[in-house]
Amino acid sequence: MNFAVLVFPGSNCDIDMFKAVEDTVGEPVEYVWHTATDLSSYDVILVPGGFSYGDYLRCGAIARFAPVMAELKKAAEAGKFVLGVCNGFQILTEAGLLPGALIRNNSLKFRCHPVDLKVENNITPFTNAYAPGETIRIPIAHGEGNYVCDAETLARLKTNNQVVFRYQGDNPNGSVDNIAGVCNERGNVVGMMPHPERAVSELLGSSDGARMFTSVLNVFLSRVEPSAVNGARAH
Amino acid sequence: MKAKVYVTIKENVLDPQGNAVQGALHSLGFGEVAKVRIGKFMEVELDTADRGQAERQLKEMCEKLLANTVVEDYRFELEG
Numbered sequence: 001m002n003f004a005v006l007v008f009p010g011s012n013c014d015i016d017m018f019k020a021v022e023d024t025v026g027e028p029v030e031y032v033w034h035t036a037t038d039l040s041s042y043d044v045i046l047v048p049g050g051f052s053y054g055d056y057l058r059c060g061a062i063a064r065f066a067p068v069m070a071e072l073k074k075a076a077e078a079g080k081f082v083l084g085v086c087n088g089f090q091i092l093t094e095a096g097l098l099p100g101a102l103i104r105n106n107s108l109k110f111r112c113h114p115v116d117l118k119v120e121n122n123i124t125p126f127t128n129a130y131a132p133g134e135t136i137r138i139p140i141a142h143g144e145g146n147y148v149c150d151a152e153t154l155a156r157l158k159t160n161n162q163v164v165f166r167y168q169g170d171n172p173n174g175s176v177d178n179i180a181g182v183c184n185e186r187g188n189v190v191g192m193m194p195h196p197e198r199a200v201s202e203l204l205g206s207s208d209g210a211r212m213f214t215s216v217l218n219v220f221l222s223r224v225e226p227s228a229v230n231g232a233r234a235h
Numbered sequence: 236m237k238a239k240v241y242v243t244i245k246e247n248v249l250d251p252q253g254n255a256v257q258g259a260l261h262s263l264g265f266g267e268v269a270k271v272r273i274g275k276f277m278e279v280e281l282d283t284a285d286r287g288q289a290e291r292q293l294k295e296m297c298e299k300l301l302a303n304t305v306v307e308d309y310r311f312e313l314e315g
Contacts (some may be wrong), residue, residue, distance in 0.1 A: 105251065
């Protein structure tokens with residue numbers, strides 16, 4: 001399974017994301033620069049956190065027009081697996097690949113600490129290794145993670161089971177309905193503010209994020225070689 | 236032709252910055268401040284004399300990039 005980590009000018013979680021893929025699933029992974037015009041050789045495309053284009057105008061607003069984004073749209077439409085984390089989530093909403101928008105934290109503070117998340121949807125390709133309703137601990141690090149959408153969109157998200165994660169306990173940014181992550185209707189595009197790539201080992205304080213990577217590998221393997229699920233395939 | 240573009244947060248969307256500035260104004264003694272909303276003001280110079288074309292282009296610019304219409308409203312004025 002081939003992983004791509006997109007890199008924009010100002011991305012700063014790309015190395016963490018790359019290392020997380022190496023450490024959790026050990027599948028081939030490459031950095032892909034924002035000027036790339038072909039993503040056909042990748043099965044999973046990871047859009048990392050950071051401050052793409054300095055977050056000028058709005059977070060993710062300018063990254064959305066990078067050449068690679070047209071390819072990312074095609075990949076999403078083709079059903080490939082796309083995960084946007086933090087700034088990556090902001091880029092996916094700006095690009096219209098995910099509903100809603102992310103605005104300034106209601107505290108106006110940059111919040112950087114672990115949070116408890118409730119897994120609301122464990123049938124996406126990135127969350128199938130979690131139990132429904134499971135609480136996982138993953139760090140956040142953002143100033144603009146306050147998820148906003150209109151009432152109609154929120155109702156639709158709930159009806160279609162598109163809320164993937166909710167903050168449990170304290171809501172760190174004021175996001176509507178405690179939403180920490182959402183997916184598209186089809187479920188193959190997931191965006192979240194917390195950083196699973198920073199929670200892939202107990203040495204980092206939590207290894208709860210690792211299963212996002214093993215989840216997507218399992219889904220991929222169950223499609224290409226249906227007998228080899230849950231790590232049964234020898235590496 | 237010069238355009239002034241105003242991007243503002245939608246009325247039903249919380250504006251944490253506006254609230255903080257309102258609080259600061261209150262603590263400065265401006266107790267009569269009932270509400271503050273913060274937006275963006277942009278000056279755009281267009282290399283055209285065709286007003287209709289300028290309006291069409293500005294609308295497209297706002298829809299595509301200058302405003303995120305999920306949370307923001309926009310309006311613009313053309314000068315000259």
